[in-house]
Amino acid sequence: MPKQPDNKNQSTRHHNRRSPEPGQNHALTLNGRIMVLLLVIGFIAAGCGVLIYKLYTLQIRDAEQYRVQAAEQQLSDTQIPATRGSIYSANGKLLAKSSVVWNIIANPSKCNQDYVAEASQKISELLNGSVSAEKIQEQLSKTNSQYRVIAKDIDMVTAQSIIDYANTKRITNGKAEGDPDAKYETVLSMYKESSSTREYPNGMYLSSVLGFCDDSGNGMYGLEKSYDEKLVGTPGRSISSENAWGYELANEESDTHAAINGYNLNLTIDDTIQTVLETELSNAIDDYDVQNRASAIVMNVNTGAVLGMATAPQFDPNDPYNITEPKLQAILDNAGTALTEDDISVLQSRLGQDAVADIIADGVVNPNGTKSTDEEGNKIDVPSEKSQLQGMIREAEWKNKAVTELYYPGSVFKLMTAAAALDSGLMGADQQFYCGGDLTVFPNTEWEHSYRCAEGNAHGWLDMAGALNHSCNLYFIQVAEKMSAEFFYNYYQAFGLTQTTGIDLPYEAKGISKTQQEMEQVETDLYSTAFGQSQKLTLIQMAAAVASTVNGGYLMTPYVVDNMTDDTGNVVWQAETDIKRQVVSEEVSEQIRAMMENNVGHTGTSNDLDYHGCASAYVAGYRIGGKSGTAEQLDWKGAYKYRPDGDYRKAISFAAILPADDPEILVLVMMDDPRWIFDYASQIVAPVTGNIISQIAPYLGIERDASYDSNGSVEVPNAIGTCWTSAQVKMNAAGLSHRFVDTSDGDVVYQYPAGGTVVPAGSTVYLYTQSTTDATTTVPDATGKTGTFAAQMLKASGINVAISGSASDRVVSQDIEVGSVVPYGTVVTLTTGPDGSSDAQQDADTPQDDAAQDDTPQDAAGENDQDSTTQDDTGSDAEQQ
Numbered sequence: 001m002p003k004q005p006d007n008k009n010q011s012t013r014h015h016n017r018r019s020p021e022p023g024q025n026h027a028l029t030l031n032g033r034i035m036v037l038l039l040v041i042g043f044i045a046a047g048c049g050v051l052i053y054k055l056y057t058l059q060i061r062d063a064e065q066y067r068v069q070a071a072e073q074q075l076s077d078t079q080i081p082a083t084r085g086s087i088y089s090a091n092g093k094l095l096a097k098s099s100v101v102w103n104i105i106a107n108p109s110k111c112n113q114d115y116v117a118e119a120s121q122k123i124s125e126l127l128n129g130s131v132s133a134e135k136i137q138e139q140l141s142k143t144n145s146q147y148r149v150i151a152k153d154i155d156m157v158t159a160q161s162i163i164d165y166a167n168t169k170r171i172t173n174g175k176a177e178g179d180p181d182a183k184y185e186t187v188l189s190m191y192k193e194s195s196s197t198r199e200y201p202n203g204m205y206l207s208s209v210l211g212f213c214d215d216s217g218n219g220m221y222g223l224e225k226s227y228d229e230k231l232v233g234t235p236g237r238s239i240s241s242e243n244a245w246g247y248e249l250a251n252e253e254s255d256t257h258a259a260i261n262g263y264n265l266n267l268t269i270d271d272t273i274q275t276v277l278e279t280e281l282s283n284a285i286d287d288y289d290v291q292n293r294a295s296a297i298v299m300n301v302n303t304g305a306v307l308g309m310a311t312a313p314q315f316d317p318n319d320p321y322n323i324t325e326p327k328l329q330a331i332l333d334n335a336g337t338a339l340t341e342d343d344i345s346v347l348q349s350r351l352g353q354d355a356v357a358d359i360i361a362d363g364v365v366n367p368n369g370t371k372s373t374d375e376e377g378n379k380i381d382v383p384s385e386k387s388q389l390q391g392m393i394r395e396a397e398w399k400n401k402a403v404t405e406l407y408y409p410g411s412v413f414k415l416m417t418a419a420a421a422l423d424s425g426l427m428g429a430d431q432q433f434y435c436g437g438d439l440t441v442f443p444n445t446e447w448e449h450s451y452r453c454a455e456g457n458a459h460g461w462l463d464m465a466g467a468l469n470h471s472c473n474l475y476f477i478q479v480a481e482k483m484s485a486e487f488f489y490n491y492y493q494a495f496g497l498t499q500t501t502g503i504d505l506p507y508e509a510k511g512i513s514k515t516q517q518e519m520e521q522v523e524t525d526l527y528s529t530a531f532g533q534s535q536k537l538t539l540i541q542m543a544a545a546v547a548s549t550v551n552g553g554y555l556m557t558p559y560v561v562d563n564m565t566d567d568t569g570n571v572v573w574q575a576e577t578d579i580k581r582q583v584v585s586e587e588v589s590e591q592i593r594a595m596m597e598n599n600v601g602h603t604g605t606s607n608d609l610d611y612h613g614c615a616s617a618y619v620a621g622y623r624i625g626g627k628s629g630t631a632e633q634l635d636w637k638g639a640y641k642y643r644p645d646g647d648y649r650k651a652i653s654f655a656a657i658l659p660a661d662d663p664e665i666l667v668l669v670m671m672d673d674p675r676w677i678f679d680y681a682s683q684i685v686a687p688v689t690g691n692i693i694s695q696i697a698p699y700l701g702i703e704r705d706a707s708y709d710s711n712g713s714v715e716v717p718n719a720i721g722t723c724w725t726s727a728q729v730k731m732n733a734a735g736l737s738h739r740f741v742d743t744s745d746g747d748v749v750y751q752y753p754a755g756g757t758v759v760p761a762g763s764t765v766y767l768y769t770q771s772t773t774d775a776t777t778t779v780p781d782a783t784g785k786t787g788t789f790a791a792q793m794l795k796a797s798g799i800n801v802a803i804s805g806s807a808s809d810r811v812v813s814q815d816i817e818v819g820s821v822v823p824y825g826t827v828v829t830l831t832t833g834p835d836g837s838s839d840a841q842q843d844a845d846t847p848q849d850d851a852a853q854d855d856t857p858q859d860a861a862g863e864n865d866q867d868s869t870t871q872d873d874t875g876s877d878a879e880q881q
Contacts, residue, residue, distance in 0.1 A: 082233030085262035102159035112187035233262035281312035292672035304556035406536035410629030413532030420491035480530035485519035596625025597660035620735030621708030628681035718755025774823035805832035
């Protein structure tokens with residue numbers, strides 16, 4: 001059998017080292033244990049030190065920081081937006097308002113992704129499909145985000161329904177409904193956030209004055225810009241405790257500081273006046289093919305309050321980035337194709353010759369952007385010419401032409417020259433100068449210049465009234481020469497023409513004028529300025545200056561906001577008349593008024609009773625003073641300073657005051673570059689001004705001349721065979737309204753009532769330029785209504801009214817049977833009495849004048865009376881009426 005190993009020897013081999021001495025093994029073991037213990041104690045001490053340091057950091061050194069962080073994590077600080085103030089007209093009509101809307105916000109990082117698809121479908125249904133389920137799911141799936149907008153600008157009911165759905169708890173552990181082990185959780189993290197949207201209920205109405213707000217609610221143009229700080233209000237705050245999931249803790253009260261809403265603006269703008277201005281300007285734009293918009297102002301001459309301010313065409317403040325002028329939009333739509341001559345003319349007229357020079361240089365609007373480098377060599381994207389042009393067009397449409405754009409005032413400025421000359425004492429109104437039709441100054445020198453009256457008409461010897469009536473340039477050149485540059489410029493400044501007016505609208509432009517030194521060095525600058533051909537001013541500057549010549553000499557700051565009110569209707573600020581200075585005396589002002597009235601005629605006195613240069617502005621029964629101005633736009637360059645017919649581009653304007661003996665209002669109308677068969681202000685703008693006066697003067701209750709009987713009868717003038725503009729002048733002068741049935745173009749071929757018919761004063765005559773067939777209307781039932789109400793109702797149907805009896809009594813009969821089909825303009829006689837129909841309809845809802853009807857024409861603007869002067873064919877500084 002095998003030999004067993006020697007265990008003893010084996011043991012000897014394994015322990016062949018030297019054995020320690022007795023007691024030595026115990027000492028080593030003890031030392032090791034001590035070392036281990038020390039190490040453990042060291043580690044514990046170090047750990048305690050770190051812990052103590054951390055506690056020190058948390059509780060002492062950085063305690064405040066961590067307290068703040070904890071509070072921030074536990075507290076929700078929500079801003080409560082203030083509601084932007086509303087804007088109202090002088091009549092209380094709502095013009096701009098803010099509405100509270102809601103946004104739905106999600107925190108995808110806390111949304112259970114297992115339920116996102118189902119929830120997206122449901123939320124889309126709650127939104128009536130305005131946001132697709134796919135879009136919602138895309139937002140909810142962004143788990144690395146804590147803030148995603150799911151829906152914007154929705155109403156409170158819809159917003160709350162979404163939040164209620166999001167807060168619905170669901171079983172998340174797969175158990176059945178009712179199972180005691182079922183785990184219910186909120187799987188969506190959503191909340192609603194309030195915001196506001198700005199609305200303009202009347203669309204384009206008054207848009208150039210109102211302006212608009214951007215997407216953040218900041219005022220960008222108009223009153224929204226100039227009164228932004230007053231309108232915006234002060235936001236509030238709501239502070240509450242919330243749990244880790246972002247929900248408010250139960251039994252915890254929030255600390256809420258209410259928002260202070262913005263102030264409301266109540267304007268001086270009157271609804272009726274504004275509507276008349278906008279309608280007449282819109283008609284004039286179409287009738288006279290005005291290239292660069294038109295503008296008009298109606299102002300209280302004694303306070304500076306603006307009762308109406310219009311620019312046409314306008315934009316829609318509800319959608320300000322949408323271009324409303326078809327010609328301009330068509331140019332953008334056709335970007336990349338060759339520009340036509342008409343395209344170039346339109347762009348230059350609307351945007352400025354220099355502004356579009358680079359864009360149109362190659363004859364094409366490039367729709368593609370380019371690459372470039374900045375000064376540091378970085379590559380940058382350059383917007384396309386189309387994009388640049390689009391921005392320029394938008395800004396051009398937003399501008400308030402009466403405040404932000406300059407024009408040549410032309411002969412309207414002669415009013416200021418005349419007033420200054422009289423007030424200086426250097427000459428009287430009876431001062432005569434000779435007009436031979438042309439005048440050469442500084443002959444045989446480098447300053448030689450020839451002036452002509454329009455068409456070279458020689459007016460002979462004129463006094464100041466005659467010079468204004470004939471709008472004689474040569475007379476006012478001699479006035480300026482007699483005054484000298486120093487006297488003239490002092491008055492020029494006093495009229496406020498070297499500074500802005502200070503009107504409470506933004507971006508007011510400052511006029512461009514020759515300085516006193518320039519007028520002294522080059523006297524032709526003085527002469528041209530004296531008749532309004534060397535300076536460019538804003539329409540509001542001219543309105544303030546003209547008003548000061550007729551209101552006793554007082555220059556005032558114009559304004560459009562009458563007062564501001566808070567939420568409860570308390571007036572927190574009230575506008576006051578701001579008189580800057582008295583420029584001319586009361587006596588001079590009276591003289592200017594008389595001369596202006598003589599220009600319009602019919603009641604004034606004149607040294608030339610057979611001619612009144614501004615007669616086309618006359619309206620029967622009213623004492624109207626006026627002055628026209630037709631200026632050549634000489635700042636255009638090259639061939640584009642001329643119209644296609646070879647004549648200069650023109651700026652034409654007309655200023656009217658009434659009543660002329662004691663003015664209440666000023667009406668100032670301007671058209672920029674009209675393209676019609678005539679282009680004098682006395683032929684185009686004066687009739688439009690007359691149309692405006694014929695509508696707003698009765699509304700304002702302006703006193704008529706004592707000889708006029710508003711309850712009497714008048715004979716209808718015969719307008720057949722006359723130009724449509726002349727026809728309107730005839731009707732205004734007779735105290736009759738007028739409407740065009742087809743178009744305002746060409747000669748009148750038919751009218752109803754016919755010429756020679758006797759009708760009640762103020763009746764409407766319907767004019768036809770295309771057809772001799774009567775447009776018809778149906779006679780409504782007027783019985784049982786008051787005479788006043790019935791007259792308004794019939795007028796809205798295109799029917800003239802004669803009342804037999806008291807207008808305050810009720811109608812007992814009408815001479816044309818109810819339901820009869822009659823021509824527009826038919827006179828229906830209403831008989832009234834105190835015993836009107838017992839079942840009379842209550843006069844609760846007064847009908848609108850000129851109610852919309854498919855075949856009822858709109859009032860057309862403009863009349864034509866030939867002026868005694870025409871344009872200077874040589875293109876010299878000839879100023880027309």
